[in-house]
Amino acid sequence: MKRFLLSILIAHASCIYSQEWKQMARDPQVNIFDVVKEAELYFDTIDIKAKGSGWKGYQRWLYENEKRYAPSGDRSKSDPFFAEKAYLSFLDNVPESNIFNAGWEQLGPHYIGQVTEHYAVGLGRVECFYSDPNDPDRIYLGSRSGGFWQTTDGGLTWNENSTDFLTASGVNTMTVRPTNNDSVLINVRNASNGASHGIYRSSDAGLTWTITPFNPTNLGWGGLGTNQQIYEVIYHPTIPDLVYVASGQGFYRSTDDMLTWTQILSANTREIHFHPTDPNVMYVRPSGANFLYVSTNTGQSFFSSGATPSGNISRFSTSSDCSDCIYAVNNDYLWKSENQGVTFTEVSNHGIGMYGGFAVSDVDTSHILIGAIDVYMSADGGQNFERKTIWHEGNATYTTNDTYVHADIRRARYINGILWICTDGLLARSSDNGISWEIFEGVSIRENYTLGLSQSNHERTISGAQDNGTSMHTENGWLEVWGGDGMEGIFHPLNDDWLFVSAQYGYRYVSKNGGMTISGATPPDQNGGWVAPLFYDPNDHMRVYSFGDTVHRSDNFGSSWTKVGTPSFSGDIKRAAISEGNSQKIVVTRYEKIEISLNGGTSFFDIQGTLPNSYISDVCFDPNDDFTIVVVYSSHQNNGEKVFISNNNGLTWTNITYNLGNMPVRSVVIDHTNASTIYVGTEHGVFKKAMSSTTWTPYNPDLPNVSVNEMEIMYGSNTLRANTWGRGLWEFTLDGRANYPAILTTEITNPPSEVFPKEGVDEFVTSVISYDGTVSSAYVEWSLNSPVFGNVIPMTNTLDSTWVSDQPLPDAVQGTVVYFKVYAVGDSGDTTETYKFMYTIKPGMYCASSGSMGWQTAVTLVDFNTINNPTGKTNPYTSYFNTHSTTVMAGSSYLLTTNVNTDGNYTVHAKAWIDWNHDFDFNDPGEEYDMGFAQNTPNGPTNLSPLMVTVPANAYIGTTTMRVSAKYNQSPDTCEVGFDGEVEDYSIQIIPGCQPLSSSTDVIACESYAWNGNVYLTSGVFAVLLQNAEGCDSTAYLNLTIETLDANVTQGGLVLTADDTVGTFQWIDCENGFSPIVGATNPSYIATANGTYAVIVTSGSCTDTSACFVVDEVNLNENTLANVAIVRPNPSDGNFRIDFDGLQEQIDVAVYDAVGKCILTESREGLETLNYQLNVASGTYYLHLQLANTSGVFKLVVK
Secondary structure, eight states: OHHHHHHHHHHHHHHHHHTHHHHHHHOTTSOHHHHHHHHHHHHTTSOTTSTTSSHHHHHHHHHHHHHHHTTTTOOTTOOTTHHHHHHHHHHHHSOOOOOSSSOOEEEEOSSOOEESSOSBOOOOOEEEEEEOTTOTTOEEEEETTTEEEEESSTTSSOBOOTTTTSSOOEEEEEEEOTTOTTOEEEEEEOTTTOOEEEEEEESSTTSSOEEOSOSHHHHTOOOTTOOOOEEEEEEOSSSTTOEEEEETTEEEEESSTTSSOEEEEOSOEEEEEEOSSOTTOEEEEETTOSSOEEESSTTSSOEEOOOOTTSOOSEEEEETTEEEEEEEEOSSEEEEESSTTSOOEEEEEOOOOOSSEEEEOSSOTTOEEEESSSEEEESSTTSOOEEOOOGGGBSTTTTTOTTOOOSOEEEEEEETTEEEEEESSOEEEESSTTSSOEEEOOOOOOBEEEEEEOSSBTTOEEEEETTTEEEEEETTEEEEEEOSSOOOOEEETTEEEEEEEEEGGGEEEEESSTTSSOEEOOOTTOOOOSSOOEEEETTEEEEEEEESSSEEEESSTTSSOEEEEOOSSOSOOOEEEEOSSOTTOEEEEETTEEEEESSTTSOOEEOOTTOOSSOEEEEEEETTEEEEEEEEEOOOSSSSOSEEEESSTTSSOEEOOGGGTTOOEEEEEEOSSTTOOEEEEETTEEEEEOTTOSOOEEOOTTOOSOOEEEEEEETTTTEEEEEEBSSOEEEEEOTTOTTSOEEEEEEESSOOSSSOSBTTOOOOEEEEEEOSSOEEEEEEEEEESSOOOOEEEEEEEEETTEEEESSOOOOOOTTOEEEEEEEEEETTSOEEEOOOEEEEOBOOOOOOOBOOSSSOOEEEEEEETTEEEEOOOSSSEEEOTTTOEEEEETTOEEEEEEEEEOSSSOEEEEEEEEOTTOSSOSOSTTOEEEEEEEESOSSEEOTTOSEEEEOOTTOOSEEEEEEEEEEESSOOOSSOBSOSEEEEEEEEEEEOOOOOEEEEEEEEEESOEEETTEEEOSOEEEEEEEEOTTSOEEEEEEEEEEEOOOOOEEEETTEEEESOOSSEEEEEETTTTTEEOTTOOSSEEEOSSSEEEEEEEEETTEEEEOOOEEEOOOOTTOOTTTTTEEEESSSBSSEEEEEEEEEESOEEEEEEOTTSOEEEEEEEOSEEEEEEEOOOOSEEEEEEEEESSOEEEEEEEEO
16 A cells, blocks of 8 residues: 555656646746746657647746846745835825826727637636626626626626726636625736735625735735735635635635635645535645545635545536535546545546646536636546537637637636636637537737837737737727737838738748738748847838847848848847837847847947846837937836936946836837937836936826836827737827827828839828818928938828828839828927838839740730731730820720731630729729630631720820730730730820819709700709810709799688698788788688688798688687587686587597687597697687588687
């Protein structure tokens, strides 16, 4: 028995040794370089490129910790709350300001966007969740670095921001009071090192939070070289106010909802589960052990369970389907206890691996999940497992692929038979034991490393994130471009469809269609760091620098690379910067080392000088001064050495940390304004100061307290953009420029590419400018071959916010470099300028195309307007550009005929192309003409000849080229060579034509309208063709609306009713000078005295007066419906009823005052009695009743 136990211990020791580096990494007493030695010994024995090897996790850990503790690697004197304390210390002296009208705005992503080349889409790491067992629409989510999120509508919308402004941003465990789902406890932790900031409480379902007494201060946690972490907090399922905490410092029990507590265990404890039916029994998993702690008295005391037979326990689970059962798992084995942990037996040697997710169904223990990279499910109680998800199928079909979940299954749990998992990218659930999955989006928890923004399109930004790849924010939302760990990205400044993205170690990919497709573009033999710098040359935008262990340069945007040089230090370059005004100046850093090149990276020399011996976390040049360099440090040391500046390219350095104190700084950027404001991204937001200032101030309104890993500035829109660790991408205005004009986009007619812009092709500049006031002017400044501006081209506001240059940029010879900027001036004199754009003019040449002389297949006739060129075949290509030309008019049409020689009984196809926009290609829409084919003819027309060709109205005015090509057996292409056929080019001179002219007039007339000699009686659109002064046709349109009305009146005794049903009415007294009757403006009028009456009817533009009608039967005492209806009482106080002699199908009632003004109208059906109450003054009124076949008037007296 002793020998058996010894063998178990030996196996266990071997397992621990292989992963010893992980334990060392978690222990702050261990130097990080000792961890490195141990880790590299381990990784030398495995395939580090295999998915799940752990190599990437190690590289992430190293990337994060080197910059904090290099060069010594000593963590023993590091405070786990160092960054938070430095931040709070800063705020004690400089309270955060909220003077801005609006703060930072988040750009997400909240949702996965359009997927192109991505293969494992996700949003960010989810650590924990809560699903209400009684309300499936109520879900809480905790992110490793993105805080707490809540939805009450099943994930359609999420409440956010509630933890954004706590001192830390991670939530790794939560618990909800079983009797009140608004009462929530969470552990708030440092997103980087996991150190707990205490347990926080919410009483309103996570909308607001307060810290509980269970916090580091009251616990005495903290101190140098420590890192206390909480792994689980959980309410007892049935006993009120009973809460448990598993932590690295032990196991705690609180009976009063965390007001007080008792430490029950001192061991490092990780996980808690309860017996499903016995409230007294619970289990706790210690770290690195092959047993559990068992309590039979609600956690007041514990004893050890039996040991698992073959390894330590990584996770365990219980199930209501087997109350006394405990299931435990590690990378290789699954064990089961059927007696509350007294003994464990091996269920299977699964060998799947273990990322943390493990769950046994609470309704059927046949179903068990093991979470590794993917989901593995067992349907036979753990005997066998089947892979149910494939992490790299998260591509463009992810919305229809219900078997996709993100990689790395961190947590898992069954709730009423519903299986939930937390992954490195998404929260997901399954209702069928892992066969299909529903994923939840809507939370912005992306952990970003880097960003790269477009200088020509405000909306476009590349963002690289851990585990969730490379995404691009665009004007149409987010685009998911590439998977893995996303790293550096850049846009071509003047062509935002051309871009680079990167993966870890400096793997580069290029896209020339806006990220829709990508291709590999990594420099050969370059070894890059975890995050390898990548830049374009500020003065040659086709030139790209890739930094690894050497410097590589591409002069054609990644099509080929040249090794330029290597710094004197060894190893990969960590940070780099290129001077805006002088591209020969390049600075590179590695750890504490910093060197500069003055010859474009060919050679470097050391400029560290008096800088600290700490890891340089970022470096930048002042865009306004090529001699000014700023470096920043993120070391966790109380040295006040976080920001340094040199004004002489590194010959000397000055500490400008000032009141920033000991705040670890992760990133730095300097804006292009006259103030040269410096912005630093720290582990708690952004701070700024003008170059000449000696005081840093927070620049954080509405920005969460998260680490800002990289920032860039979009010149034209005056925007500062920041990538955060845990809360995605954010943007804010530059200091002092909130109300400046924003130049959102800038483009030229043909954006830079392999072939554009070309000599002889006009390049106009177009910009979209947004401004709350009035843009008083916009203009382009340009120069040739050097960025010294001064030449001005005005711009005109053409449509909405669009401005176009009045003239094109100068057309120079090929090889000329054109530089330009766009300026926008507001009505307050506030002027915005764009980035410095540039391009090199390419030769104005068409692609070569030619047939062959091996056969006689040829074009034998081209007939187009005045060109009539019958030819034989003397060459595979012939240019008739200088000998055969024709002049055509824009907007006009001409016939084109092509004859061909088929060289026997064969089929020959022909096409023609005309470069209407004169951009030296034939690829634009409307430039290709299929002439059809011909068969067995030495000189016959193709079947589509003659073909009508219409010159586009907007065609280039000047000389352009027509190409005609004939090819054996298939249609020719514009640029192919060596085929069986012939090619001919011709010159086409385009002149302005008659532009379609038209005018339109809108007229509303009454009854009729006379126009251009015609009289129109009906509405419609009418046209007449005219000729203008230039002899061009001009069409005049009349949009005519004829209005009519009916001025007839129908008389029924005392009641006069206008036949018109629309318009307005005014009754008049014909015997009293046609004077209006006051108040008589209804379609009907009841005469109250004998006389002559008419009505004036007005409708639209028409007014007409009816004939006068005589009323001479006014007898107010006569009841004309005496046999049908009785009104009583009458007189009355306004309350009266109408009794009919039987059921009336239709009753229309109207009451008029003494001058004929209607005061009541209504219609009723199927009644014998009506009751009314008139709230009117005393007087005489008239009741008009219209029944189905008769009508009458009653006199009403109200007293």
